[in-house]
Amino acid sequence: MMAIDPSLLLQNIVNGVFTGLLYSLVALGLALIFGVMDIINFAHGDFVMVGAYLTFVLATTFMIDPSLTAFITMPIFFVFGIVIYKLIIERVLGAEPLIQIAVTVGLLMVLRNLALMIFHAEPKGVPFTMFTQPITLGPITIASSRLVAGIVSLVALGLVHMLLTRTKWGIAMRATADDREVAELMGINVKRVYAVTFGLGTSLTALAAALIMTFSRADPYLGLLYGLLSWVIVAMGGLGGVIGVLASGLIIGIIEALGITIVGAGARELFIYLTFFFILWFRPRGLFGKR
Amino acid sequence: MSLLTEAQTKTTAIIIAAIVIIAIIAGAAYYLSQKPAQTVTVTKTQTVTQTTSPTATTSPTKTVTPPKIKEIKIGLIEPLTGAHAVFGQEAKQAAELIIDIINNELGGIKNLGGAKLKLVVADAGETPEQAKLAAEKLVAEEHPPIILGAYISRMTAAVAEVTEREKIILVMDGLVDSLTEQGWKYVFRAAPKASAHGKSAVDFVLDMAKKKGLEIKKAAVIHEDSIFGTYVAQGAITELMKNGIKYMAEAYPYDISDATPIVSKLMDYNPDIVISVPYFHDGVLIAKTIKEMGFHPMFIAGAGACGYTDPESIKAAGEAVEWYTNTYSYNPARPTEWNKKVVEMFKERYGKLPTEAAGIIFYSLMVVKEALEKAAELHPEDPLNPDNLREAFLALDLTDDNSIAAQLYPTGHIKFAPNGDNIYAGTAVLQVINGEPHVVWPDPEPGIEPVFPRPDWPGAQG
Numbered sequence: 001m002m003a004i005d006p007s008l009l010l011q012n013i014v015n016g017v018f019t020g021l022l023y024s025l026v027a028l029g030l031a032l033i034f035g036v037m038d039i040i041n042f043a044h045g046d047f048v049m050v051g052a053y054l055t056f057v058l059a060t061t062f063m064i065d066p067s068l069t070a071f072i073t074m075p076i077f078f079v080f081g082i083v084i085y086k087l088i089i090e091r092v093l094g095a096e097p098l099i100q101i102a103v104t105v106g107l108l109m110v111l112r113n114l115a116l117m118i119f120h121a122e123p124k125g126v127p128f129t130m131f132t133q134p135i136t137l138g139p140i141t142i143a144s145s146r147l148v149a150g151i152v153s154l155v156a157l158g159l160v161h162m163l164l165t166r167t168k169w170g171i172a173m174r175a176t177a178d179d180r181e182v183a184e185l186m187g188i189n190v191k192r193v194y195a196v197t198f199g200l201g202t203s204l205t206a207l208a209a210a211l212i213m214t215f216s217r218a219d220p221y222l223g224l225l226y227g228l229l230s231w232v233i234v235a236m237g238g239l240g241g242v243i244g245v246l247a248s249g250l251i252i253g254i255i256e257a258l259g260i261t262i263v264g265a266g267a268r269e270l271f272i273y274l275t276f277f278f279i280l281w282f283r284p285r286g287l288f289g290k291r
Numbered sequence: 292m293s294l295l296t297e298a299q300t301k302t303t304a305i306i307i308a309a310i311v312i313i314a315i316i317a318g319a320a321y322y323l324s325q326k327p328a329q330t331v332t333v334t335k336t337q338t339v340t341q342t343t344s345p346t347a348t349t350s351p352t353k354t355v356t357p358p359k360i361k362e363i364k365i366g367l368i369e370p371l372t373g374a375h376a377v378f379g380q381e382a383k384q385a386a387e388l389i390i391d392i393i394n395n396e397l398g399g400i401k402n403l404g405g406a407k408l409k410l411v412v413a414d415a416g417e418t419p420e421q422a423k424l425a426a427e428k429l430v431a432e433e434h435p436p437i438i439l440g441a442y443i444s445r446m447t448a449a450v451a452e453v454t455e456r457e458k459i460i461l462v463m464d465g466l467v468d469s470l471t472e473q474g475w476k477y478v479f480r481a482a483p484k485a486s487a488h489g490k491s492a493v494d495f496v497l498d499m500a501k502k503k504g505l506e507i508k509k510a511a512v513i514h515e516d517s518i519f520g521t522y523v524a525q526g527a528i529t530e531l532m533k534n535g536i537k538y539m540a541e542a543y544p545y546d547i548s549d550a551t552p553i554v555s556k557l558m559d560y561n562p563d564i565v566i567s568v569p570y571f572h573d574g575v576l577i578a579k580t581i582k583e584m585g586f587h588p589m590f591i592a593g594a595g596a597c598g599y600t601d602p603e604s605i606k607a608a609g610e611a612v613e614w615y616t617n618t619y620s621y622n623p624a625r626p627t628e629w630n631k632k633v634v635e636m637f638k639e640r641y642g643k644l645p646t647e648a649a650g651i652i653f654y655s656l657m658v659v660k661e662a663l664e665k666a667a668e669l670h671p672e673d674p675l676n677p678d679n680l681r682e683a684f685l686a687l688d689l690t691d692d693n694s695i696a697a698q699l700y701p702t703g704h705i706k707f708a709p710n711g712d713n714i715y716a717g718t719a720v721l722q723v724i725n726g727e728p729h730v731v732w733p734d735p736e737p738g739i740e741p742v743f744p745r746p747d748w749p750g751a752q753g
Contacts, residue, residue: 008559015551121374123572125579127609134585141558143551143583215583216548217575217607225548260552265543266516 004262007139012257014140018150020253024246025153026208026226027233028160029201031245034234036177036197039089040100043108045227047202050111051077051209052218053119059126059213066126067148070210074203081202082195089198090191108223115220123217131214149211156207160200161242173197232276238286247287251275360406363675365390365659366429366459367410368440368450373417378442378648382464384641385649386410386439389656392633397695400660402667403674408660415441419449426453436460436675437659442648444470444519451475458677460684462659463711464651466620468522471710477677479684481658481696481705482651483716485519485595486526488618491718492566492594493530495616495732499743505589505750507563510538513553513577514568514595515545523568523595531566538562545570550580558586565591567599574598578611589744589751592720593617596647600721600728612723614742616731620701621650622719624730626737627691627698650699657696658705661687685709702733 030044051073058069088107092100131145164170175183176193184190208226233252237244252272259271279287367386369379390410399405413429415422422441429438430453437460441447447465454461455475463470463480466488471480483491493510500507510531514524524540531538539560543553554577557565565588569577578599581591591614593599599608599615623634623645633653637645645653666674666683673679689697689705697703704715720732722741731741744751 005559008555011555011559012552015549015555019549019551122603123575123607125575125607125609127606127611132583134583136585141555141584143580145583146549146551215576215579217572219572221546225546229548256549257552260543261556265541265547265553268544268547 008261009258011140012261013254014142015146016254016257017250018142018146018253019257020250021150021153021157021246022146022208022211022249023229023233023253024249025156025204025211027230027237027245027249028157028242029204029208030230031234031237031241032160032204033198033201035241036173037089037093037194039093039198040097040104041089042101042104042227043111043223044205044230045225046108046111046223047077047081047205048209048212048226049115049218049220049222051206052213052216052222053115053124054206055210055213056124056126056218063128065128065130066213067129067131067145067152067210069213070207073206073210077206078199078203081199084202085195085198090194093194108227112220112223119218119220121220123219125217126213129214143215145211145214149214152207152211156204157242157246160204164241169193169196229272232272236276236279236286238283238289241288244286244288248279251279360403360675362407362409363400363403363437363663364409364411364433364435365656366413366433366435366438366440368413368415368422368425368429368438369442370417370422370446371412371414375417375443379415381646381648382442382652383412385637385645385652386412386656388633388637388640389653392636393656393660397660400663400667402664402671406663411435415443415446415450417443417446419445422446423449423453426450430454430457430459434459436677436680437462437662439464439652439655439659441465448473451478454478460662460677460680462655464648464655467519468525469518471712475711477681479658479707479711481655481700481707481713481716482620483618483701483718484712485522486529487716488596488620488718489523489526489528489566489568489594490530491618491720492592492616493527493534494717495618495720496564496566496590496592496743497534498732499590499741503743505744507536507589509560509562510536510564510566511557511560511562512538512540512566512568513557514540514542515570515573516542517545517570520545520568520570520595524566527566527568527594543573545573547573547576550577551584553577554580554584554586557581557588558584561588563589567591567593568595569593569598571598571601571604574604574612575608578608578615582611587745587747587749589748591615591745596620596718600723602728605723605726605728610726613726614723614745616720616722616741618718618720619650620647620718621645621653621699622701622730622734623650624736625698625701625703625719625734627703629695629698633699654696654699654705657694657699658684658687658689661689661694661696684711 033039033041054073055066055069059066092103135142135144172188172193176190180190233248236248255271255275256268260268369382370376371379390408394407399407411433413425415425438454439462441450442464444465444467447463451461455477461478463478464482466485468484468486512524512527514520593615596619598604599612600617605612662683665686666680669683670679684707691697691703697705701719702715702717706714708714719730721728722731729739730736
């Protein structure tokens with residue numbers, strides 16, 4: 001590994017950008033829920049896992065492309081999120097962080113073991129996808145599934161950003177995030193805002209899961225991978241809204257790809273967490289955190 | 292102010308109380324932890340006397356006639372419950388079948404007057420601690436002279452600690468290389484170890500290239516970074532170096548989220564062949580990414596028996612794993628008289644094809660039979676003595692012509708080195724052809740030809 005081919009470097013920056021966009025989408029739901037509701041949801045990654053299995057089941061049953069299942073899984077997950085909120089989360093709102101952690105870790109364990117029980121430990125994948133041809137631009141090769149995943153993620157991030165800044169609902173959400181009591185005094189139905197936020201955050205994991213399934217697989221431990229990654233992205237973004245999530249997702253994606261290229265895939269997590277460590281060292285409130 | 296001091300004294304009191312309680316608990320824990328240690332030594336001496344008792348009974352007869360042995364207990368310690376139960380259960384089924392064949396069809400151990408084998412089984416659970424406990428219990432209750440087990444390498448190591456101490460022969464079906472590198476005296480392994488899997492994958496590719504008149508100059512080895520995956524990769528790398536082939540190697544954690552950086556690296560290096568050692572999850576991801584990125588090397592060969600060619604992986608990856616191969620410790624399609632027969636009997640009794648877990652037990656248990664015959668021949672006065680058994684194992688040289696064991700083995704040849712490994716270890720290679728796994732090397736299934744090079748390799752058109 002004396003000199004690294006510049007085209008390989010460029011190739012991996014491109015790889016990193018597309019992976020990073022998808023990572024941002026995975027973390028977006030968590031950022032939304034944490035930002036608005038102040039709930040520490042450790043089961044977030046396992047929502048992605050459940051979404052991946054649901055995508056697998058729907059795609060293989062109806063023989064449709066995994067990416068298209070998002071049209072079905074997103075509404076299902078919106079309802080699933082609201083049900084989880086009503087049954088579990090609402091009861092621990094405003095409780096001590098430790099209790100919230102215990103509850104969501106419990107939820108994570110239930111989901112993970114349910115997946116183990118139903119699907120066993122072997123990976124499940126959708127054996128077909130419409131994205132098979134790579135796109136070649138000079139020395140750069142882009143897998144079309146990653147291109148689609150990246151673009152869809154970017155659009156979803158944009159839509160959520162618009163929702164938060166341009167619509168009444170978004171303003172209500174942000175107001176609730178800023179000060180729950182004042183928001184309530186202003187006539188905002190906080191409980192309903194919370195339920196919708198949790199539903200929306202959960203349905204975004206279904207979209208991410210559908211995109212992941214175009215090139216990867218579902219297994220019971222998928223939550224471990226994406227859960228931790230989401231927390232890193234949210235903490236690094238410093239609750240800077242959608243822009244913060246996008247920026248830190250991209251940083252993680254590119255650092256990961258370059259780390260694998262320059263040093264080796266074995267040290268992948270080392271680079272992610274070193275970056276995380278350094279950013280929080282210099283900016284303890286994250287990239288976009290307010291002082 | 293007084294309130295503050297009161298609070299302070301209160302906290303000091305609480306802290307002191309806490310320290311006292313912790314001290315009491317620690318003392319009690321220390322006392323309790325000492326107790327079981329004593330009981331362990333007690334059972335130890337018990338088992339020692341138990342293991343010496345058979346020799347005590349045999350020593351008087353030593354001078355005159357050989358002992359009359361009617362039954363020999365063979366231990367089997369496998370993960371029958373927990374995460375690895377699928378393998379353990381199949382191993383148990385295989386052992387029961389082979390024991391029946393030895394006792395009924397082959398008339399027991401001939402050199403011991405037709406002595407029968409009796410299988411005694413213990414559940415190794417899913418951790419080394421559970422496996423060790425199972426071994427201790429089995430040894431104390433049944434004291435078999437030979438034990439087979441325990442599939443998962445770290446659990447096998449835990450069992451070996453017990454069998455070595457008690458001087459019991461352990462025939463291992465765990466594959467990590469280091470199991471035979473501990474200086475253990477009473478361990479044997481007929482199955483190909485991890486690095487033999489890597490070596491076989493390279494040997495297969497080189498053999499095919501030679502047959503097709505193709506030259507391989509550059510290879511890439513990618514592997515998941517567990518101990519097993521690393522040993523398999525090492526075996527492949529050693530074989531590549533021996534053949535003067537340039538290579539790059541890349542380790543990665545099996546739970547990677549995206550394989551594009553690794554595949555980009557492969558495409559940049561542009562090797563003729565890729566040797567890939569996956570676990571199951573990463574195998575699906577890598578195969579799909581290689582297909583999507585349009586990477587077309589001459590050949591992609593898996594090694595290590597995980598992923599690519601198993602039915603679940605084919606279901607999950609679909610077309611992406613077409614023409615992929617992987618190495619297995621057993622060849623259900625090997626066309627020898629006894630292999631055909633055992634596979635048929637297994638299918639009839641259990642309604643499924645034997646996989647690797649069963650296959651390793653097939654030949655390992657048949658090796659045990661041969662060793663017992665040999666021990667009776669070499670030391671009729673005391674055939675079950677551990678040192679005599681060890682000598683018998685080392686004296687074996689089994690081939691298709693002289694044994695059933697070798698007929699069940701992928702290479703058809705078993706001879707043990709002093710460390711307990713089979714000198715002629717090798718694997719079978721399975722290939723996905725039209726979405727179905729087929730044995731293609733070294734003894735292909737009838738009517739099946741290995742697909743080499745990959746038809747989508749640009750050089751294949753010529």
